[in-house]
Amino acid sequence: MTMWESTPTAGQQKIASLARSAPAARDGSAPAATDGSASTAWEPGLNAKQAAMATKVDGSTLKVVPDQKILRGKDTVFPVFIDPWMIGGRIAWSRVYKKFQDTAYWNKNELARVGYENESNGLSRSLYRMDAAGFAGKNVIRGTFSTQLEWSWSCEARPVQLWSTGAISSSTTWRNQPAWNQHLATVNTAKGWGPNCPAGQTSPWG
Template sequence: MDVEVTSAATTVRPDYEFLTDPARVFPVVIDPEYWWAGGKRNHVVVQAPWPDDHNFNRTDGDLGDLKAGYQGGYISRSYFDFDVSAMRGKIVNRADMRMRVVNSYSCNGGPTELWRTGPIDWGTTWNHQPGWQANLGSFTKSNNVK
């Protein structure tokens, strides 16, 4: 089946042989999937011991990996900003966010939650975090597990 996705429309061209096969049972439902593999536009890591640090888009030193939860006895959080303009006007039935845990505070891991929040910018710090709007889910993984 041929699928063409443009900014204006999604065009699906069903396979002729598929539709004319005498064994085909109708009705036939054609529901194409669209996979958008967009990435983060911005990020910021905030950490309790450094409540006024501005870590917007920093990747140097310990900020080379994003942080979530307990680490060394203190709490860290990472916020992301995605450019979803390609999805504007689309109906989204399901969305997944895939992450890999590089290192967990304990071998058992612990729950990592995903929240929709207010916007982030250079002024986002531990003392100035965006408002938490909705819990979108959680997962429990430990070291180097996808």
């Protein structure tokens, strides 16, 4: 079991400063953090300080003991997230893009994209391979999938779907997509266009 705080990256600090001082660019050149996501309740950001938490069994009760160095640290940035759940992080990812149907975007150092981009006439889907090794032999009662939405084309909410698919690889392209097996959930949101809908966590799927 782990916990983490919210020290931002330099890129996140720059984005926050620009978002307060100017509207997002309409030509798609709005600033975007490429050096890691901010800390959320589901995972730590790139620069976040982390610590393992001790556990104690008291009769039939499992007690989780937070790390005091993080809770009381002079350079700790709140909020601090205490995470008693098991997390399966991203192992790999890819994007498929309808405008360039034979181009592979395997593990590219860029933000994931989903949906139709009106001004560029582009259509993207992003796919993830998640680490589920820690769940082997476990009875999973409930799971969530959560993302940080950095940029939208407007503040008007649009539906985004979550699907279970077949395996992805470095040869995954628009023409060579995995099977789309099951629709799991949909969120209706828009964030990252400007002060009226700043970048932030999407409502979790699941």
